[in-house]
Amino acid sequence: MARADGRRPDQLRPVTITRNWLAHAEGSVLVEFGETKVLCAATVEAGVPRWRKGSGLGWVTAEYAMLPRSTNTRSDRESVRGKIGGRTHEISRLIGRSLRACVDYKALGENSVVLDCDVLQADGGTRTAAITGAYVALADAIAWMRAKKMCPGNPLVTSVAAVSVGVVGSAPMLDLCYVEDVKAETDMNVVMTGKGDFVEVQGTAEGAPFDRAALDGLLDLAAAGCAELTRLQTEALA
């Protein structure tokens, strides 16, 4: 079963992580998974949302969006339509939850980090690229905070990376590009810590329902992919 771009089934696309892509943000990364390009900006804000005030705990949140012409055909802006679509909401929430998994709120103090993940170009796997890049932007933002003595401790307890896996033409494959994603019978996004534990597992039967063996195979692939992404994050931050 040959892949669209000649990769092995268990092979990631070329991944590049460019730090400090923006001048103003406390942390920023242009992350590329093949043709997928996501700009991740981490903004540090003193203070936390109202419902969390006085708790001594920090907060991390995320917003995901796609530029109108990041995709093959242009889509309308959500600002013009006047509302955010379900997919955008769902992915923003996923990114926020994922990044919160590597943060010690107490060590962060009553500060917030907002992670803006804007897809400049989309070719499948935008949410997993966003999580992988946002972690690096978050790490830089936290380093900036620590240099400013804003945090009572070290808020970063582990790292977080994400990858998509799927069954395409009965074969399990790692890091699907768009043409593979469209054909996938099962599609799974897996978020893992640098220690190899799961933060989020989201598997969906796009075509036929899948059995336990297929699920196990996909989880194995994803674990290997996340380990490789963790290595690339570490390298980038070195």
Next chain:
Amino acid sequence: MARADGRRPDQLRPVTITRNWLAHAEGSVLVEFGETKVLCAATVEAGVPRWRKGSGLGWVTAEYAMLPRSTNTRSDRESVRGKIGGRTHEISRLIGRSLRACVDYKALGENSVVLDCDVLQADGGTRTAAITGAYVALADAIAWMRAKKMCPGNPLVTSVAAVSVGVVGSAPMLDLCYVEDVKAETDMNVVMTGKGDFVEVQGTAEGAPFDRAALDGLLDLAAAGCAELTRLQTEALA
């Protein structure tokens, strides 16, 4: 590890499925998982959304909402706020995807079924109760369509049921009620067909990330729970 209501870790809450709860809908079910009560209404509409016209294929979609006082403290109406929240969007999309997994679009013909799942009372597991009840409402609506000779074939290829599982105080537990859900370190919603395959697996580390063994334990619990719910659906439809 005793549960809030004295159940065994692998035990469902009392489940009741009341068909034909509404007079007007083509299929309707009041489903109860303990104190959680969801009203599921299936509406049959001739025709399909614009993007699907002329395909010969049908469509199934879902909308989920909570009454303002279904919860312990009142929450504002989304109609009053003027926009649908991320959680609502996410769950509506999950229910729609789950129900589409049991439908043969070709056999449905160019007809649509809308599944409205309104939570009258919430005590954890509203989305899984909604999916479980919506399947029965959908089955009734499809029976109604077939009696009217609207469908070229039998659109129902399998059944679908869903249950939540989670790790509470280190112990894996089935069908979490609200007080358990709040304390859960890991929370997973699993949707399965009547044949025992997976339609959707969504696991989230609310507290500490989880390892493969914990994931496997939760999947085992969920599979047993879904099998029991499938049995109750079959009984209700008998």
Next chain:
Amino acid sequence: MARADGRRPDQLRPVTITRNWLAHAEGSVLVEFGETKVLCAATVEAGVPRWRKGSGLGWVTAEYAMLPRSTNTRSDRESVRGKIGGRTHEISRLIGRSLRACVDYKALGENSVVLDCDVLQADGGTRTAAITGAYVALADAIAWMRAKKMCPGNPLVTSVAAVSVGVVGSAPMLDLCYVEDVKAETDMNVVMTGKGDFVEVQGTAEGAPFDRAALDGLLDLAAAGCAELTRLQTEALA
């Protein structure tokens, strides 16, 4: 002039008032006028809206909504459309005004009660059923508050009930069901206190304008209907 369901012109549909239908709300009622079913939930909130702070006075407000498939054909959710329709606004305001008529704000203290009236099934008269049921939910909520010593006095100065009347085929009729409502030349909603005074009179010529004699006849019918509903409310609260 026979009625659709064989009732006498001056006869109410079977009315049932089920208290404590919900587990969480401070007062809750499922009220049924024939096939019309409205779930009324009363929520007690300490404090009042900003414009009323420091006045020593309480506040009562209401929100009305219909489930999408409460009606014969499905209607879109107002949350999905992103705005509340004129009819919804109008009825919410009517219910709020009506219930405020039986409350002594001073005796309530600076507390609020929100009355959520959600139509689960509609067969005409949803707003009058809502008012009639909401009164019982409000009475229960106020009893709950008094048990908690939240109120400086007894805020309930009278009771409130409502009924629709109309001219159908030249004949005045009480408590119109949907098929009668559609054919009515004149449609009137009347809200009265338990003492027999008027709180609100809203009469509309749907077909031909009506004269004073017709108006008088309808008011007589309504007064008798409200008296009967007051009796049923008293019974339910006993």
Next chain:
Amino acid sequence: MARADGRRPDQLRPVTITRNWLAHAEGSVLVEFGETKVLCAATVEAGVPRWRKGSGLGWVTAEYAMLPRSTNTRSDRESVRGKIGGRTHEISRLIGRSLRACVDYKALGENSVVLDCDVLQADGGTRTAAITGAYVALADAIAWMRAKKMCPGNPLVTSVAAVSVGVVGSAPMLDLCYVEDVKAETDMNVVMTGKGDFVEVQGTAEGAPFDRAALDGLLDLAAAGCAELTRLQTEALA
């Protein structure tokens, strides 16, 4: 009981009806009830809303709004807030229903008239002034249509006028100005045809509930007021 401006209890404020106040509209009226000034514009549009197409019947609708500084203190624009308030909705609907009562849809043919009633200055009774003025604008628009041979018959079957009445300090009074309206225990808006029949009766107990005798007294006052307004409309159109 002296009135704020020295009027007798059964006396209207000075009413002026200025036709053709706008250059573009097919009918337009600046109507003044004392200090209340409403600009009513009637727009003729060929065709009817989608749901009425092919019926051979016309349609009349209305929109009401207040300029931000029509009132004593400035209120925010509904366009800026992004949504129409309940009161605006309610009054727009009332004006539309009222004007439809004097129109024969069949004689109108498949044409629409939109009545825009914009309050330039408010001093109580804006909705009743709007209805009274909108009738004259509608009559002019229909004359314009008939001159253009757009209508199969004469669509104007009667005239329509409206006035507010209320109980202020126990005394029934006609055509309340703002300071009276604020003090009114009971507030009623009555819409009547030129023939003396009722189109709409909306009475509200703002303070204490009211009895049948009070209601009867208010209806008498309103009938006399509407008859006088009908005379002024006829004069203006002569």
Next chain:
Amino acid sequence: MARADGRRPDQLRPVTITRNWLAHAEGSVLVEFGETKVLCAATVEAGVPRWRKGSGLGWVTAEYAMLPRSTNTRSDRESVRGKIGGRTHEISRLIGRSLRACVDYKALGENSVVLDCDVLQADGGTRTAAITGAYVALADAIAWMRAKKMCPGNPLVTSVAAVSVGVVGSAPMLDLCYVEDVKAETDMNVVMTGKGDFVEVQGTAEGAPFDRAALDGLLDLAAAGCAELTRLQTEALA
């Protein structure tokens, strides 16, 4: 090159400025440039927007809107559409900036003036009429404030007037009416102080781009027009 209404190319339409057109506003003007009629209301509010609190400085802002039937064909209300269009936003911002040019914030103290400019009838040049009229309303509002001793000094440092100019059929013309505006190749709005300086210059090539000589000719015309408007404002305020 004859003009639609027989004016000379450098001639304004008849301009009338009627002060105190509204009873409630602190300053109000009905300004007419030929058939264009704009109602300008100035509202004084103690305090400033949040971002300016504690600065000791005042604020002036403006909102522009058109009545639905101010134009030749009816346009939908922005409140009904639920959002403000780009043109409205642009003109509101222009009016606000223009009026702020004649105000000394320090002398105004921490007070705000809101200028509502509502177009009752449109025949070209609504934004320039609005600015010209709003200045007079602002001057009246400031006089009102000074009479109340609300201002630490005299906030009015100069006057402001505005006019449109354009190239129609190769000829530069002053104060375009609608039929001229539609045909204009170049369209320019110029805002000037009473001292003859520029506050805002907005020139747009509607048809062919324009050269420096054309620009210079239009600026000369506009300067003469603004000087004449300044004279009329002074007269009106005398």
Next chain:
Amino acid sequence: MARADGRRPDQLRPVTITRNWLAHAEGSVLVEFGETKVLCAATVEAGVPRWRKGSGLGWVTAEYAMLPRSTNTRSDRESVRGKIGGRTHEISRLIGRSLRACVDYKALGENSVVLDCDVLQADGGTRTAAITGAYVALADAIAWMRAKKMCPGNPLVTSVAAVSVGVVGSAPMLDLCYVEDVKAETDMNVVMTGKGDFVEVQGTAEGAPFDRAALDGLLDLAAAGCAELTRLQTEALA
């Protein structure tokens, strides 16, 4: 008067124009004016908006937006706020008008080009950079269309470039960066064709009003700046 970055008053910042920055768009440019970076994507769509159908003429439109962290402090997303701000509207409209000035609609045929200008990083002059870059993206998109034989003729009649000028500390300066823009007394954006004619002139007195001599000086600076930008566009397209 030294500039923030040591430039001469009549000197542009370093300008780079990178074509084909995106894989999917028919034309795309990353344009940089110093630290200001705008991504311009041109999308070709067969057909025109409804109001233009059947005219035989094409259409060009634009949308401008800023990423939340393109600026020094993060700003909320307009999609999250649910409405587009006045500034965004104003700039989108300016870009659209400017680009339409270089297009022959007839030669374009009934096709549309949408220009999306997304500010990735802002340091003053984002709208002028956007126009300058969008022209190049448009030229590429039109070349793509002509290669596909979509256009009846050559739609590109000239080129378009834009630059900001302003008076800072009494000195006229070209191409203001953010710190200069904030201090500018007068701020002007000028759009010119490659032939040296004006498309749009927008000058605003931010501080003191300006006289004709100052205006003339700014126009001279802008003309020279636009000529240099035209040269860079030509080079980029070579």
